[in-house]
Amino acid sequence: MKITLLQIDKTDQPWVNEGFELYEKRLKHYIGFQTQTIVYPKANRNKSFDQQKKEEASLLLKEFPKFDHIILMDEKGKSYSSMKFSEQLNKLSISGKKHIAFVIGGPYGFDESVYAKANDKISLSEMTFSHQMVRVFFVEQLYRAFSILKGEKYHHE
Secondary structure (H helix, E strand, O other), rough: EEEEEEEEEOOHHHHHHHHHHOOOOOOOOOEEEEEEEOOOOOOHOOHHHHHHHHHHHHHHHHHHHHOEEEEEEEEEEOOOHHHHHHHHHHHHHHHOOEEEOOOOOOOOOOOHHHHOOOEEEEOOOOOOOHHHHHHHHHHHHHHHHHHHOOOOOOOOO
């Protein structure tokens, strides 16, 4: 199984990049992992939130056919404990999914057309985080999930 983190816009905070890179490096020990960033043009930032979401959606939807399973990172998605998240990843792997995309949208969320094409939605918290911080939280949880599956001591429960 291979996992891609598909995200809108690059991270502009060095500390976010450092945290992400730390867990990304650890994660590659367990699974094929890559990040794909779709850059949303700065010139479009003066448009309405709905228009921005529609334009981001057209960019995201072009990428979706590459993946067997699309999971949106969304505050309205299902919440998992770290243990349950690792179980879900294991189920996806056993079910024969070869390439999964976890998708982080822009600051205004996803357009309805993206929700319609996704297979699942998950939430990291009931709280709202910046889409840049979600990257670090997600990659750490992904690393934690694989360490759980391998029976390693990173997760304490």
